[in-house]
Amino acid sequence: MPKKSVYKAEIEYLQVMDEQGVIDAAQSRNTLSDEEILELFKFMQQCRQLDEIAFKLQRSGRMGTYPQNKGQEAAAIGTAYAAKKGQDFLVPCYRENAALFMHGLPMHYVLLHWMGDERGNQIPEGVQQLPLCIPIGTQMLHATGIAWAFKMRKEPKVALTYFGDGATSEGDFHEAMNFASVFQVPCVFICQNNQWAISVPRETQMRSKTVAQKALAYEMPTYQVDGNDLLGVYKIAKECIDRARGGGGPSFIEAVTYRLADHTTADDARRYRDQKEVDAWLGRDPLIRLRKYLETKDLWDETKQKAAEERNKAIVAEVVKTAEGIEKPSFDDIFDFTFAALNPELEKQKRTARTSSLGQDPTQVGLASGEPVHQ
Amino acid sequence: MPRTDVMKQKGLTLVDAINEALEQEMHRDSRVVLLGEDVGANGGVFRVTEGLQKIFGKDRVIDTPLAESGIMGTAIGLAMAGMRPIPEIQFDGFLGPAYDQLTNHAARYRTRTRGAITIPLTVRVPVGGGIHAPELHSDSPEAIYAHTPGLKVVMPCTPVDAKGLLTSAIRDPDPVVFFEPKRVYRSFREEVPEEEYTIPIGHAKVVSEGTDLTVITWGASVFECLAAIDKLPEDVSVELIDLRTIYPIDLDTIVQSVQKTGRCVIVHEAPKTSGFGAEISSLIQEHCFLNLKAPVQRVAGFDTVMPYYKLELDYLPDSKRIAESVTQTLAY
Ligand SMILES: Cc1ncc(C[n+]2csc(CCOP(=O)(O)OP(=O)(O)O)c2C)c(N)n1
Ligand SMILES: [Mg+2]
Numbered sequence: 001m002p003k004k005s006v007y008k009a010e011i012e013y014l015q016v017m018d019e020q021g022v023i024d025a026a027q028s029r030n031t032l033s034d035e036e037i038l039e040l041f042k043f044m045q046q047c048r049q050l051d052e053i054a055f056k057l058q059r060s061g062r063m064g065t066y067p068q069n070k071g072q073e074a075a076a077i078g079t080a081y082a083a084k085k086g087q088d089f090l091v092p093c094y095r096e097n098a099a100l101f102m103h104g105l106p107m108h109y110v111l112l113h114w115m116g117d118e119r120g121n122q123i124p125e126g127v128q129q130l131p132l133c134i135p136i137g138t139q140m141l142h143a144t145g146i147a148w149a150f151k152m153r154k155e156p157k158v159a160l161t162y163f164g165d166g167a168t169s170e171g172d173f174h175e176a177m178n179f180a181s182v183f184q185v186p187c188v189f190i191c192q193n194n195q196w197a198i199s200v201p202r203e204t205q206m207r208s209k210t211v212a213q214k215a216l217a218y219e220m221p222t223y224q225v226d227g228n229d230l231l232g233v234y235k236i237a238k239e240c241i242d243r244a245r246g247g248g249g250p251s252f253i254e255a256v257t258y259r260l261a262d263h264t265t266a267d268d269a270r271r272y273r274d275q276k277e278v279d280a281w282l283g284r285d286p287l288i289r290l291r292k293y294l295e296t297k298d299l300w301d302e303t304k305q306k307a308a309e310e311r312n313k314a315i316v317a318e319v320v321k322t323a324e325g326i327e328k329p330s331f332d333d334i335f336d337f338t339f340a341a342l343n344p345e346l347e348k349q350k351r352t353a354r355t356s357s358l359g360q361d362p363t364q365v366g367l368a369s370g371e372p373v374h375q
Numbered sequence: 376m377p378r379t380d381v382m383k384q385k386g387l388t389l390v391d392a393i394n395e396a397l398e399q400e401m402h403r404d405s406r407v408v409l410l411g412e413d414v415g416a417n418g419g420v421f422r423v424t425e426g427l428q429k430i431f432g433k434d435r436v437i438d439t440p441l442a443e444s445g446i447m448g449t450a451i452g453l454a455m456a457g458m459r460p461i462p463e464i465q466f467d468g469f470l471g472p473a474y475d476q477l478t479n480h481a482a483r484y485r486t487r488t489r490g491a492i493t494i495p496l497t498v499r500v501p502v503g504g505g506i507h508a509p510e511l512h513s514d515s516p517e518a519i520y521a522h523t524p525g526l527k528v529v530m531p532c533t534p535v536d537a538k539g540l541l542t543s544a545i546r547d548p549d550p551v552v553f554f555e556p557k558r559v560y561r562s563f564r565e566e567v568p569e570e571e572y573t574i575p576i577g578h579a580k581v582v583s584e585g586t587d588l589t590v591i592t593w594g595a596s597v598f599e600c601l602a603a604i605d606k607l608p609e610d611v612s613v614e615l616i617d618l619r620t621i622y623p624i625d626l627d628t629i630v631q632s633v634q635k636t637g638r639c640v641i642v643h644e645a646p647k648t649s650g651f652g653a654e655i656s657s658l659i660q661e662h663c664f665l666n667l668k669a670p671v672q673r674v675a676g677f678d679t680v681m682p683y684y685k686l687e688l689d690y691l692p693d694s695k696r697i698a699e700s701v702t703q704t705l706a707y
Contacts, residue, residue, distance in 0.1 A: 064507050064684055116507060116684030134510045135469060136441055169440035170472065197441050199417035205440050272416040331689050334682045345648070349677045355647040355692075356640070356672040356700040358707065364670075 011212045013224045013256075016231035019284050021292030023231065031231045031238075032081075038299050040081060040230060041290040042308060044073045047098040048287060049312040050107055053320060054114065058265040062324065066114045068261035071228070073098045074286035075192050075255035076162070078233025082241050083160055089150075090129035091143035091161040093136070095192060095259075099162065100129055107316075111323035118337075119329065137163060137170030140189060144180045147187035147250070158186045158244045160237075166197025168211055177252070181218035186244035188237065189215070189252045192227060194259035199272040215252030227255025228286040258284070376426050378569065386564035392534035393423050393499075393555065396541040397461065399571045401431050404459060407545060410437040411446055411463030411499075420465055421501055421560055443469050447476035447498070454496040455484070459545060467502045467554075468511025481550040482525030497544040501557040502530065503595050503644050504691050507684040508557075514681050515594070515645035520552045521622040521654070527576055528621040530554040530594045534567045536619055539574030547576060556594040579625035581632070585614035588705055589632040590697070591655055592642040593618040600642055602694035607701060621651055629655065630662045637668035638704050642692050647675035669707035674700045 016027045032040070051070050057063035069076070072095055080090065080099035090103055097110050104127040112120030113132055121131035133139040143161030150157040167173055168191060180187045191211050195202050208214060215222035221240070225232045233255055240251035258281040262269045269278075294300035335342060335350040342350065352360045376398060382391060401407045409424055415438035418425030428436035439446050443464055450460040464470050470477070481494045504513035521528045529544055529551055531537040537555070544551035582597065583604070590613055592600050597617045604613050614632050618625065633639050639659055641652035652673040659671050674692045682690050 065509055113683075114509070116509075116687070118683045134512075135471065138472075166441035169442045169445070171442060171444050172472070197412075198420070199413045199415075200438050200441070204438055266420070271418070328685055329682075331686070334677060334679050334686055334690055338679050346678055349647075353689075354696065354700075355675045355677060356696075356703070357670060358672055358703040359696075359700055362703075364707070 009213075009216050011210055011216075011222060011224055013226070014232045014236060015226040015229050016235060017229050017289055017293060019289050021289040021296065023293065027235070028231055031235045034294075034297055034299060037230070037290065038294060040077055041287070041294060041300070043102065044077055044098065044230075044287060044290070045308055046312045046315060047073050047077075047101060049316045050110075050319060051097070053316050054111060055261070055265065057111070057320065058114070063111065063115050065264050065266045067094050067264040069095050069097050071260035071281070071285055072096070072192055072194055072257045074230040075190070075227040075233055075257050077102060078230045079160060079162075079188070079190050079237040079253070079255075082234050082237035083158060086126060086128060087157055088128060088241065089143075089146050089157060089159045091139050091146065091159060092130065092132060093139065093163050093167065094132045094134070095164065095194070096162045099160075103127060103129055105129060107319040108323040111320065112326065115323060117326070117329055118333070119326070137167035137173045139163070140167075140176035141172050141179070144176045144185055144187050147180065147185035147244075148183055151183070151185050156245050158188060158241050160188045160190060160241070162190045162192060164197060165191060165193040165195065165202050165211055166200065166205055167191075168214055169205055177215065177218045177220065177250075180250040181220055184247075184249035186247075187250045188240045188244060189220075189250065190237075191252070191254045192257055193254050194257050196259050196263070196269075196273065198263045198267060199269075201273070210254060212252060212254035220250050220252050222252040222254070224254045224256060227257030228284050228289070230286060230290060260285070376430070382564075387534045387567040388561045388564050389532075389534050389537050389555065390421060390423050390560045392538040392567050393541055394425060394427070395567070396538040396545075396571075397424065398427060398430065400542060400545045401427070401435065403571065404545075406457060406459040407461065408435045408437065408453065408458055409461045409463065410439050410450060412439060412441055412465050414438060414463050419463065421557065423499070423555070424463070443471070443473035444476055447473035447481065450496050450498075451476060451481050451484070451494055454494045455492055459495055461497045461499060461545065463499045465501070466508075466512045467500055467514040467516055470500060470516060477520070477526070477550070477552070478523045482523050485549065486525060493548055494550045495548050497541070497547070497551045497553050499553050499555060501560070502554040503556045503558055504681060504687050505558040505595060507687070510683060513684075513687060515643065515676070517554055517621050518645055518649060518651040518654075521651055525550070527551040527623065528554070529576060529619065530556065530621055531619050532556050532559050532594050532597045532617060534565050536574055536580065536617075538567055539572050540576065540619065542571060543573040543576050546573070551576065554594065558595040559598070562598070574619075577620045577623045577625055579628040580617045580619055581628065582615040582617050583613070585612035585636065587612045587636055588638040588640065588701060589614045589616060589629075589636045590640050590642060590701065591616045591618060591629060593621065594644065596642045596644055596692060599692060599694050600697055603697035603701060606694060606698040611701075611705065613701065624655070624658070626658060626662070629659065633659050633663040634666045637663075637666050638707075640672045640674060640697070640700050640704055642674045642697055644676050644691055646678045647673055648678045650675050669704045672700050672704050
């Protein structure tokens with residue numbers, strides 16, 4: 001019997017606005033209006049300012065380790081803008097702050113998180129998102145479950161989950177993709193392929209030519225897009241989100257972008273990557289092309305830029321003030337969220353600040369009062 | 376790698392000592408390979424494997440995909456097939472995805488094949504709190520693995536012990552979980568013999584001898600205990616034991632000491648309930664009942680999730696809490 005082909009596939013790469021800010025007219029139809037582009041550009045600048053200041057906070061010892069988002073904002077904003085704030089649900093890792101802010105997370109929450117304060121994870125009522133996720137590649141399963149619940153309850157909501165190229169090596173990633181596919185849940189998987197997982201380049205991380213092709217195994221619509229192209233990202237995200245909302249199941253987006261900064265402030269990328277590679281990507285920064293575009297449309301100029309910079313500085317200074325103005329969490333915080341209600345042992349540990357039984361029960365050592373020794 | 380001038384003059388850090396042990400074992404035994412996330416070109420996020428890929432090449436110091444189950448599971452396969460793999464799990468909290476492979480497979484193969492298949496691997500894991508790291512970068516899960524039959528669990532806290540114990544772990548015919556207290560990675564230097572040597576697994580170390588009370592601890596807490604002892608009046612004579620190996624436990628050293636002192640305080644970072652202190656306390660009760668002058672005390676982490684770093688120092692047993700417990704136990 002002659003052999004026959006049982007599976008053929010192709011993955012398209014989309015770019016709507018190139019590095020020079022030039023738009024492909026046919027592709028840009030039904031994407032973003034100039035007014036929207038302008039607003040999103042301003043927002044992106046604000047997020048960049050926060051990112052730069054967060055870096056400086058770490059360097060000056062006012063914050064712990066921080067992973068810069070610099071250069072990846074278009075992937076975050078393009079996808080988040082395509083989703084409905086307060087309705088759709090975001091499940092992040094840690095390199096899409098802009099998406100979280102866009103959907104209502106106050107900026108100082110992210111600073112609090114990296115300042116080692118769990119209140120940065122206490123997502124405000126009504127904000128539809130999970131906190132930052134430190135263990136790599138684990139959160140996509142939660143997104144799948146959340147989307148599954150939407151489907152069970154027939155709610156017109158979509159879950160969006162973000163992760164890096166490295167995360168697609170974890171087993172949990174594949175389990176999430178398979179579950180999402182098998183149960184056809186309204187989940188959009190967004191891989192920010194920034195070419196590096198700490199010191200491991202994408203080509204060492206996987207032999208696959210694209211990350212997008214991993215979704216083929218799960219029979220998911222899958223796309224590769226210039227992740228630094230706001231319009232391209234938005235266009236594909238909108239299509240995926242609309243389909244999911246309409247009952248068409250999950251999709252996969254590989255946003256091809258680049259980590260312009262070190263992995264985190266604890267990292268020194270000069271140890272393992274060539275500065276030439278970084279330099280080449282600097283010109284593909286999403287902010288540069290958006291500005292070029294807006295300038296040709298007479299919507300932006302140096303005066304507006306100066307004014308925006310001043311405004312962003314003031315906004316971010318205020319955010320830092322808020323974060324730093326929050327007093328240290330109390331000792332009780334260590335205990336109070338362990339369960340809905342504390343059990344007697346935890347209650348005792350909290351009250352005495354002790355685990356040693358004599359310290360917990362001073363009557364045993366003849367301290368008549370029975371009061372805890374610790375003040 | 377030749378020792379640097381600083382190493383020659385001031386000694387080695389914990390990181391230097393582990394690095395040297397790895398290098399020497401790799402020279403000695405071509406079956407030894409290192410694998411993990413960022414261990415190659417980057418030399419590990421703590422630089423513990425710094426320089427080793429340059430010496431031994433990418434086939435022996437291997438940057439793997441980002442997958443802990445993958446790292447552990449394939450290390451098991453490598454070990455079965457005659458290699459001596461040393462997987463690194465980047466942080467304590469990321470043992471999670473590797474847990475099944477480590478406990479259900481590495482730990483059980485010898486038993487379930489009646490010795491036909493063995494798993495000589497050494498899992499290196501930075502462990503413990505106190506460095507202001509993000510979430511899941513500060514846990515102390517040693518009791519979980521000590522509770523897993525088939526695994527040996529080691530946690531040295533000095534450069535000399537680390538080098539000798541790591542060498543033993545690599546040469547051991549069974550899986551060893553080698554915990555490295557990251558808070559101590561670069562906190563001090565000491566003179567370490569340049570030639571290779573072993574320190575047997577399963578032997579505790581009496582750090583300082585004493586007659587009034589025994590303090591038993593391991594990992595970074597050893598230094599908190601030393602600070603606590605400094606706080607006590609001079610006439611109080613404390614015997615400090617650094618367990619070094621969690622499992623198999625050195626019962627003799629513990630029993631000898633507590634039979635002498637009659638009082639014991641156990642200190643660890645991990646949560647109190649079902650922490651390894653519970654096991655030690657129970658053993659003391661079984662073996663030293665008639666010698667005890669006071670109930671055995673545990674100064675441990677609270678039974679909570681390890682808090683984010685703003686509160687981590689409130690969580691970790693510090694010299695003050697330890698000293699208070701010692702004082703109360705002495706006064707009992
Ligand atoms: C389960 C787990 N393993 C290891 C780590 C340590 N780690 C933190 S970030 C990272 C690389 C992540 O790369 P990628 O998924 O590409 O995301 P990026 O940081 O590039 O945005 C690693 C290995 C972790 N946080 N979680
Ligand atoms: Mg990446």
